[in-house]
Amino acid sequence: MTADTPQAVLQAPQQSLVLSGDWRAATVPDLARAIAPYPSSQPLTVDLNGVSAWDSRLTAQLLGLERRIAPATLDLIGAEDDQRKLLELARSVPLHVPPQQTRRAVLNLDGLRASLAQLGDGLLDSLAFLGAVLTASAKSLAGRGGMRQRELMSACYLAGPNALGIITLTSVLVGMILAYLGAAQLQQFGAAIYVADLVAVGMLREMGALMTAVVMAGRTGAAYAAQLSTMQGNEEIDAIRTLGINPMEFLVVPRVLALVAMMPLLVIFADALGIFGGAIVAGGMGVTPLQYMSQLNSAVSTDHFVIGLIKAFVFAVLIATAGCRAGMNAGRNSAAVGRATTDAVVTSVIYLIVADAAINILCQQLGY
Amino acid sequence: MSVGDAVISVKDMTMAYGRRVIQRDLTFEVQRGDIFVIMGGSGCGKSSLLKHLLGLLSPASGDIYYGEQSFTRASTLERDRLRQRWGITYQSGGLISAMTLAQNVALPLEQYSDFDARTIRDIVALKLALVGLDGYQTYMPSEISGGMRKRAALARAIALDPDILFFDEPSAGLDPISSRRLDDLILQIKESTGATVVMVTHELPSIFAIANNSIYLDAGTQRLIDRGNPAWLREHSENAVVRQFLNRAGDAHE
Numbered sequence: 001m002t003a004d005t006p007q008a009v010l011q012a013p014q015q016s017l018v019l020s021g022d023w024r025a026a027t028v029p030d031l032a033r034a035i036a037p038y039p040s041s042q043p044l045t046v047d048l049n050g051v052s053a054w055d056s057r058l059t060a061q062l063l064g065l066e067r068r069i070a071p072a073t074l075d076l077i078g079a080e081d082d083q084r085k086l087l088e089l090a091r092s093v094p095l096h097v098p099p100q101q102t103r104r105a106v107l108n109l110d111g112l113r114a115s116l117a118q119l120g121d122g123l124l125d126s127l128a129f130l131g132a133v134l135t136a137s138a139k140s141l142a143g144r145g146g147m148r149q150r151e152l153m154s155a156c157y158l159a160g161p162n163a164l165g166i167i168t169l170t171s172v173l174v175g176m177i178l179a180y181l182g183a184a185q186l187q188q189f190g191a192a193i194y195v196a197d198l199v200a201v202g203m204l205r206e207m208g209a210l211m212t213a214v215v216m217a218g219r220t221g222a223a224y225a226a227q228l229s230t231m232q233g234n235e236e237i238d239a240i241r242t243l244g245i246n247p248m249e250f251l252v253v254p255r256v257l258a259l260v261a262m263m264p265l266l267v268i269f270a271d272a273l274g275i276f277g278g279a280i281v282a283g284g285m286g287v288t289p290l291q292y293m294s295q296l297n298s299a300v301s302t303d304h305f306v307i308g309l310i311k312a313f314v315f316a317v318l319i320a321t322a323g324c325r326a327g328m329n330a331g332r333n334s335a336a337v338g339r340a341t342t343d344a345v346v347t348s349v350i351y352l353i354v355a356d357a358a359i360n361i362l363c364q365q366l367g368y
Numbered sequence: 369m370s371v372g373d374a375v376i377s378v379k380d381m382t383m384a385y386g387r388r389v390i391q392r393d394l395t396f397e398v399q400r401g402d403i404f405v406i407m408g409g410s411g412c413g414k415s416s417l418l419k420h421l422l423g424l425l426s427p428a429s430g431d432i433y434y435g436e437q438s439f440t441r442a443s444t445l446e447r448d449r450l451r452q453r454w455g456i457t458y459q460s461g462g463l464i465s466a467m468t469l470a471q472n473v474a475l476p477l478e479q480y481s482d483f484d485a486r487t488i489r490d491i492v493a494l495k496l497a498l499v500g501l502d503g504y505q506t507y508m509p510s511e512i513s514g515g516m517r518k519r520a521a522l523a524r525a526i527a528l529d530p531d532i533l534f535f536d537e538p539s540a541g542l543d544p545i546s547s548r549r550l551d552d553l554i555l556q557i558k559e560s561t562g563a564t565v566v567m568v569t570h571e572l573p574s575i576f577a578i579a580n581n582s583i584y585l586d587a588g589t590q591r592l593i594d595r596g597n598p599a600w601l602r603e604h605s606e607n608a609v610v611r612q613f614l615n616r617a618g619d620a621h622e
Contacts, residue, residue: 067493334464
């Protein structure tokens with residue numbers, strides 16, 4: 001062994017630990033192991049005379065050693081001034097003992113009960129938030145809230161015209177998918193012309209609103225959550241509140257109203273493009289555009305169209321409130337932004353599907 | 369120009385955002401072991417200068433040397449190698465908010481050293497102890513006060529025993545006592561590790577307490593108008609603006 005190899009030798013009679021060598025080496029001895037045979041909580045002397053060079057690892061180990069043998073003291077011999085100073089600085093503030101946190105078991109009844117209660121709380125919270133949004137919206141629509149016209153317009157632009165591209169793509173494709181789905185069955189009976197009925201009713205009643213809603217939940221709902229939670233983290237929402245402005249009226253209402261105003265328009269747009277997509281597929285099966293149009297005429301009733309619009313309205317309220325609620329209730333760090341966005345999208349998709357089923361059952365019972 | 373022991377040399381550097389020039393023809397050196405303060409009124413480009421030194425912004429012209437090596441012309445790899453020898457504390461700490469204090473301090477150690485997990489844990493405890501925060505390992509940055517966040521950021525900055533410590537307004541937003549404590553801490557850490565400190569601040573008490581060298585950037589003329597030990601400049605600067613700044617005087621009050 002060369003003289004430079006870092007070594008730690010315990011000299012029992014003098015009760016001291018003698019260190020030597022270059023302690024910047026890739027691996028250094030473990031002081032805790034070196035004093036293992038030595039009774040703990042006895043004062044210890046560490047002789048640093050032989051140490052030629054060192055880095056933070058040695059100081060870190062010395063501090064650890066001192067904490068380990070406390071309340072007994074650690075005495076340094078031959079330490080350079082800066083080594084000693086560093087250690088003194090490190091012990092100038094006593095160790096902080098964080099309050100004990102109770103560890104929760106992974107699976108027990110209490111935990112299950114607690115998470116069910118949490119689910120219920122979330123639902124109640126959503127309802128309360130919806131109520132707050134409704135009252136604030138009513139106030140704003142009456143012209144007495146803190147909502148700015150400009151905020152509303154820019155939110156409308158982001159939720160409406162900006163989404164046209166992606167809605168075009170999804171709805172033409174969904175129309176084509178519906179047509180293919182029907183064509184395979186209908187051609188067996190020589191009833192290819194009824195593809196028009198299938199596509200039109202499917203788009204107007206169901207897929208137009210649902211697909212638009214899913215796209216908007218991923219696009220606009222997530223954007224609301226991300227933006228509001230970032231503002232939360234930057235203390236912007238605190239600032240708005242202390243400026244005497246209700247953040248509900250200032251931030252949430254314009255976003256909700258914008259989506260509620262834009263969604264039905266987007267759905268009408270999606271319906272038209274979906275029917276167009278269906279026409280492309282029908283054309284491939286020998287149905288001329290004229291036949292398709294005349295078949296549409298007999299298939300489409302206002303009921304289907306109105307039900308689609310009602311769904312659009314309901315979905316818009318659900319997506320916007322889920323997004324804004326996730327953002328407004330977010331924590332104050334960067335992980336919270338991610339959580340808020342996930343929360344917004346997951347909650348709105350679940351709400352969408354439940355609401356869609358509920359509306360369909362309702363329509364069935366009422367005979368529409 | 370002396371080759372000497374200059375750790376950082378800035379040569380004829382002009383800083384600009386697009387066509388708007390912030391400062392022209394900056395030339396100065398930071399010597400090894402200096403506590404170097406970049407002073408100046410608001411909007412003079414102090415923070416921009418720091419960002420240039422750190423490589424977050426590129427100079428419009430001129431060059432920055434670390435030792436003998438040009439930083440402006442260095443490759444990304446060389447820059448990263450230089451950066452391993454720096455510790456940086458940002459104005460609001462710059463702690464990663466989704467990580468605990470221990471994870472924040474351990475981050476550079478895990479990135480750049482091959483110490484085992486136990487050594488890293490010991491070093492994290494030491495660095496947090498040095499800033500008076502040992503025992504706060506499991507806390508999130510959002511759970512501690514602003515002053516503690518700054519100290520935790522300092523612990524992360526000194527994790528790798530850096531050669532150069534950069535501070536952007538270390539005591540901004542702290543009460544006078546915490547600010548004084550932070551100054552003392554910077555001094556003690558600098559003395560015991562021998563690091564060079566470069567600091568942007570306009571806190572006069574801090575400047576006089578710890579700086580031994582400084583430059584003053586003037587917003588109006590967009591130039592470096594004086595340099596030297598601030599305590600000396602307070603009395604002897606040939607520039608009235610610098611004397612006023614250091615004596616906290618303005619024309620209006622007199």
